[in-house]
Amino acid sequence: MNAGTDAGPGLAALRALYPALDAEIDGRRLVYLDSACTALKPERVAERLADFYARWGGCGGKRSTHRLSQQVEEWFQDARRAAAEFVRADGPNEIVFTSGTTEAANLIARAFPYEPFRREVVITDLEHNAVALPFLEAARRGEIDLKVCLTDEGRVDLDRLSSLITEKTALLALTHASNVMGGVTPAAEAAKIARRKGARVFIDDAQYLGSHREDASTLGADFIAFSGHKIGGPFGIGVLWGREQELNRLNHYKVGGGTIKSLSWEVGAGAPEPRYLDAPMRFEAGVQDFGGAVGLHEALKVRAELPDAALREHVAGLVRRTAAGLAGVAEVKVLGRPDDLEKGSLVSFVPVHPEFSPVDFNLYLNHELPGRFVAIRVGEHCAHLLHRRLDAGATVRASFGPYNTEAEADLFVDAVKSYAKEACGG
Secondary structure (H helix, E strand, O other): OOOOEOOEOOHHHHHOOOHHHHOEEOOEEEEEOEOOOOOOOOHHHHHHHHHHHHHOOOOOOOOOOOHHHHHHHHHHHHHHHHHHHHOOOOOHHHEEEEOOHHHHHHHHHHHOOOEOOEOEEEEEOOOOHHHHHHHHHHHHOOOOEEEEEOOEOOEOOHHHHHHHOOOOEEEEEEEOOEOOOEOOOOHHHHHHHHHHOOOEEEEEOOOHHHOOOOOHHHHOOOEEEEEHHHHOOOOOOEEEEEOHHHHHHOOOOOOOOOOEEEEEOOOOOOOOEEEEOOOOHHHOOOOOOHHHHHHHHHHHHHHHOOOHHHHHHHHHHHHHHHHHHHOOOOOEEEOOOHHHHOOOOEEEEEEOOOOOOHHHHHHHHHHOOOOEEEEOEEEOOOOHHHHHHHOOOOEEEEEOOOOOOHHHHHHHHHHHHHHHHHHHOO
16 A cells, blocks of 8 residues: 555555645644544545535435435435445345444344344443443343353453353344454354354444455354444444345334335224335434435445555554554553454553553643644543453553554654653653
8 A cells, every 4th residue: 555556546645535634733733543433534525525415415215206306315325335335245225324333233232033032142341332232221121131251352262152152142243343452353253153053143343344344245144333434434324234134024123204115094993004114214214314325435435446455454564563562661561462453453552550641641642742643542442341351441542544654653652652751750
């Protein structure tokens, strides 16, 4: 990616797509190392959104039939086809638009057809609250029996996982990439274990797709979710992929306009009886985020211009470089193992010196570096299960996107060293 090829832009050309990288706040230029929270947005996405709302903000969803509405609906379905292609789905009917991974997980947790003899759900301690909490709440309501598979340094032990999945397990929910520990999980192998026991599989791809491509046809999952904003799309739009047969097995999550074929009703003859559409429309109640879908489609076009192998190696190189640099800082401990980390897109650490304050370090990055400020994330990253296991109040995370450089990774490592020396007397 650094040099560029006929198959995709070089790094300098790629960075030019992101105006935020040239912006200054109070005279300081941005170094953005927070892509795990949200990816920066290409200017093309912003322009596409602005054009849509200024000129084409009509009602799609097959409600109105005027030409403006027809155009909006055409673009909405184009976005559905693009999302299907992005995860290598069998077709657009396997794509349900959501507000993001959080809504997708809530949909699965509430709509899954649990049975009296098969009502166990297995998750891991790596799960983001977006996935963990919907199933925790289902357990609190008495709808499911929840099991949590403990991990070792961010690694999923497949033997341990296998021992938890039984003939009573309805569903395995697993992140494909932890937003704290980095690396990736053995999602395909875990799916095989679950399917051998007759369980369905839900994979959280929100972190994984930042620098990987997914293949729904070979992963072995039944459902996959991701958020558009994690790959450069707008906020508030996401995707739930599901095998068409499995989507149509789900119960209703929310209902409303656009979800039914017909409604049978005779006054005084009992309750009206709706006949619902098949997936995906049966899950897309109400007026949809048509602008968000159009913006997501543009983000997917930008992503398609990046060679997959070059993108993965570029991000892996930044992770390796950062982890190696931090390994020499005695005041902090990098989470995870180096050979695991390079498979992902982020590096996290916890302080081991009592004077190294994550909160103060974050302030240091924002206010003390000459001409620069570095955007990272400090805290529990909505991964409270894992932080309780780590007995850590806060971790420090640097995460990388396709637009980051080796110089930015080095600047972050140097900042850790300089802060440690200043705060800890190192």
